[in-house]
Amino acid sequence: MWSFRSKEPEGFKTYKKYRQISNELVTQVMQSAIMGPEWITGAAKEIGILRGKAIELEDEGENIAIMDFLLHDYRRDGKTLVETYAATVSLENPEQQAVLDGWLRGYTSLFRVAEISAAERTLTLEDLLTAREPIALMDQNMSQSTVSGLLLFTRVFPYERFNMSSGNSFAFDAENEKPLLRKVKSLNQKLKIAHESSRRFVCFFKANRILGLSVGYR
The missing domain is CATH 2.40.50 (OB fold (Dihydrolipoamide Acetyltransferase, E2P))
Structure with missing residues (x-):
């Protein structure tokens, strides 16, 4: 019996690569010199989940939501964390730069x-x-x-x-x-x-x- 591998849709290989790069970029941003505790506490306060010094979540799934907000919506000095990061780095990898540019257009x-x-x-x-x-x-x-x-x-x-x-x-x-x-x-x-x-x-x-x-x- 013959078996055939289904053909991947157009762009899917790039999509999978960009998913991988996105995960890597999140780590890079969170470990960068611009990242400080004030970003996390500020985002938690703005979204309404800061109780004293503790962040209160209703379930584990909210961790993903808070990270999304922290990276792309919460602002300090008029810029998001991603915008601040993009202004301070020069990425040599063109695929990483393409992913970051997409973030900025999000x-x-x-x-x-x-x-x-x-x-x-x-x-x-x-x-x-x-x-x-x-x-x-x-x-x-x-x-x-x-x-x-x-x-x-x-x-x-x-x-x-x-x-x-x-x-x-x-x-x-x-x-x-x-x-x-x-x-x-x-x-x-x-x-x-x-x-x-x-x-x-x-x-x-x-x-x-x-x-x-x-x-x-x-």
Whole structure:
């Protein structure tokens, strides 16, 4: 009997490489000279989980969310940790630089999963907060486990051949779309966080604690 290896979709090899590089870059940023405890305590305070000197999480999965916020949304002197890192280093590896450039172009939004292609490892996402066109998100795990109609708040990194997520997602039942948007609107009016992207993340972090689904991701 003959056996054939299924052909990987276009861009998937690069996607896997970028995933690996992303993990390496996170370590580099966290171990860099610019990183200090003030970043962690400041981010924890802004997101509302600092109790005295302790950070209080509801579950282990929130560690990924806090890291995502710390890297890409929390600001000191007007810059995120990733922006600060990018301004102080010169990466000789072109693939590392490409990944970092994608981080700098990244954005968050609430999406509806419109279509899933397990073969292509992609999800078609409709943006519910802006007028952006639907995008194809390449994701090995979510393309095999997510269901159509699910709502996802996630961070998208756009690259030349594909889009990929930061690795953090808040998932919500489609039936909770209106209650979710009402809750986020209410939180957005109450939170005193100057930068829009930071405020948006905190709103969905808090809404996830009330309306979110458990996500076994990465």
